Amino acid sequence: MQSIRELKSNFSGPPPTAITGAPDAYLQGNIRMTLEDPNLWRTFHEIGTEMIITKPGRRMFPHCKVSLSGLIPCAKYILLVDMVPEDAFRYKWNKDKWEVAGKAEPQPPCRTYVHPDSPAPGSHWMKQSISFLKLKLTNNTLDQHGHIILHSMHRYHPRFHVVQADDLFSVRWSVFQMFTFPETSFTAVTAYQNTKITKLKIDHNPFAKGFRDEGTNKKRRANKHPTCSDKREKRTEISNNDSKQDSSPGDCFSYDGDDQSKRKEEDVKEERYSPWGAEREQIMRTDSPVCVDARDMYSNEQLVPAPASFQACRVQEYGKSPSSSPSSVSRSGRNSFGPRAPDVATVPDHQSSKSRVHEAGPSHCAPQHHLPGPQDYTGVLNMTMSQASKPGVIGHHIYSPYGSEQPLGQWGGPGPAQYPPPPHLTADYSSQAVHHGYHHGNVAEWSQYPLFSYSCW
DNA sequence: TCACCTTACACCTTTGAAGGGG
DNA sequence: ACCCCTTCAAAGGTGTAAGGTG
Numbered sequence: 001m002q003s004i005r006e007l008k009s010n011f012s013g014p015p016p017t018a019i020t021g022a023p024d025a026y027l028q029g030n031i032r033m034t035l036e037d038p039n040l041w042r043t044f045h046e047i048g049t050e051m052i053i054t055k056p057g058r059r060m061f062p063h064c065k066v067s068l069s070g071l072i073p074c075a076k077y078i079l080l081v082d083m084v085p086e087d088a089f090r091y092k093w094n095k096d097k098w099e100v101a102g103k104a105e106p107q108p109p110c111r112t113y114v115h116p117d118s119p120a121p122g123s124h125w126m127k128q129s130i131s132f133l134k135l136k137l138t139n140n141t142l143d144q145h146g147h148i149i150l151h152s153m154h155r156y157h158p159r160f161h162v163v164q165a166d167d168l169f170s171v172r173w174s175v176f177q178m179f180t181f182p183e184t185s186f187t188a189v190t191a192y193q194n195t196k197i198t199k200l201k202i203d204h205n206p207f208a209k210g211f212r213d214e215g216t217n218k219k220r221r222a223n224k225h226p227t228c229s230d231k232r233e234k235r236t237e238i239s240n241n242d243s244k245q246d247s248s249p250g251d252c253f254s255y256d257g258d259d260q261s262k263r264k265e266e267d268v269k270e271e272r273y274s275p276w277g278a279e280r281e282q283i284m285r286t287d288s289p290v291c292v293d294a295r296d297m298y299s300n301e302q303l304v305p306a307p308a309s310f311q312a313c314r315v316q317e318y319g320k321s322p323s324s325s326p327s328s329v330s331r332s333g334r335n336s337f338g339p340r341a342p343d344v345a346t347v348p349d350h351q352s353s354k355s356r357v358h359e360a361g362p363s364h365c366a367p368q369h370h371l372p373g374p375q376d377y378t379g380v381l382n383m384t385m386s387q388a389s390k391p392g393v394i395g396h397h398i399y400s401p402y403g404s405e406q407p408l409g410q411w412g413g414p415g416p417a418q419y420p421p422p423p424h425l426t427a428d429y430s431s432q433a434v435h436h437g438y439h440h441g442n443v444a445e446w447s448q449y450p451l452f453s454y455s456c457w
Numbered sequence: 458t459c460a461c462c463t464t465a466c467a468c469c470t471t472t473g474a475a476g477g478g479g
Numbered sequence: 480a481c482c483c484c485t486t487c488a489a490a491g492g493t494g495t496a497a498g499g500t501g
Contacts, residue, residue, distance in 0.1 A: 052494085055463075059492065092460075139462085152461075190462050191494090198494070207493040210468035 031162055033179040036065035036129050040204060041183040048098060049186035050197045057136030057147040061205045064132035064158050064184065071122030071162070078163040079115040079125065081132050083148050086155035086185055093193030101153065108141045108149035112161075119167055132158075139190060150188040157185035 035041065040062050041049075052058045064081060071077055085104060092101035113135045117124065138147040150156055163176035192198040202208040 061493085202494070205493065206470055207468090207491090209470075209493085211494055 030070035031177055032069045033160060033162070034067045034069075035181045035184065036067060036131075037062055038181075038183065041181070044197065044200055045183040045185065047196045047200065048194055049184075050189045050192055050194060051137055051150075051186045052192065053137045053139040053150050053152060053188045053190060055138060055140045055143075057138045057140075057143070057145060059133065059136055060158075060186075061201055064135060064160070065129055066160060066179075067129040068122075068125045068162065071126055072164070073121060073123035073126070075122050075164055076119040076166045077122055077125055078118040078161075078165050078168060079130060080112050080118075080161040080163065081115075081135060081148075081158050082110070082112040082161070083137075083150055083156040084159045084180070086157055089155075090151070091153050091155065091187060096194075098187065098193075104154055105151050108151060111146065111148040113146075113148055114168065119165060137188065139188070152188050152190045155185060155187050157182070 044062060051060050068079075085107065088104045089100045090102045090104050091098045093099075113132060115130060115132060116134065117130075136145070136147040137150050138145075139150060139152050140147075141149055143149055157180055160179045161176050162179070187193075192201070202211045
């Protein structure tokens, strides 16, 4: 078994500087997205964020919260989140670090969470921070609630999409831009592996207040099941050690408590504990202001089908060889959102580059869209009418009212054989390239490709 | 035996309805 | 009728512990 750290050292990806500009916010064209609670995210990221996934669905903590600027105030936008695998590996927690435990399992059905306010004018999105609090993660591949389906012991990171569209159905003809934040990556688990993460969650999550040391639960904890199984004892032992190390009466900090938060962060840093240590160092360097170019590194505009101007090379993004370090690879993967000027499409003129073939309703002040060619987003958002009318989660595998010409099976994930990857892309993520800018001649053809094709390899 | 998953549980926050007062 | 505030109960989000599964 090769540890992450070891694997990292073997990876010969782009220099760290390529991603050190990862900021809490970055610009993409005119649109700027900022991650809220970046310190909290970093605190978790330093240790190795874990997110519980359950059958009924579990919220994320920290939850995804961003703020936007640079939108056209009167134009309507839809905000979406999906989860992207960090790499093609499965992990296991061994004592105090994550280790690669084999190849990743086949991706579950693609799911995308649509912010409940969608669609809303740019002014709405910009007036306050946007919370994806109600986004839920599940490991139930048969989930009917529309939660985002993930595999346990796999690493993911959320990817945010800003789509200018009047309604969920016109999304497919719209320009969308996507944003990722390195510090939001996490490992999906069914039970916490790292006791430090557990402690952080308890300390920060108001719903877990009952488990805080100074809480009223002391009695309950003391009374309940004084003896544990050996396995539990093992964990408890570690937990106790943790408590000795970084717990003090007052060490528990409030969710918003900045000072205490910082104090905690420093404690964590000192321990140099994170299994993603190398990443952490890179991330932490982003505290300093970065230039716009650096900000652009993680963002990426998508225009589907892509205009000729956008021929992004995504080799770095997901073309991970199994011999590469998972976590460093993931870094390199992010680089794909990276500083390659030619790789980041120019933000099109909102006035001229968009058009809606089917207007579901007149827009009061949105610019008229002029389409150079058909932009079919059947492959972007596939949903049922009920889901569309009730923003929440889009199941890519669900039949699209606009995709009647396409079989449902398209979301099952065309194999590489069916849609051979472009020469410069690995087979694993062949379709990624598709939605990243490969031009297709007609709507029907396009609709066969998923937007969030990571899950369709 | 082990690693991982599922479930029930107690504790807690959040949410929204109901009621009262101005 | 409307608005604001307080109260309260229900709903639902937490991690824990124990048992289940392969």
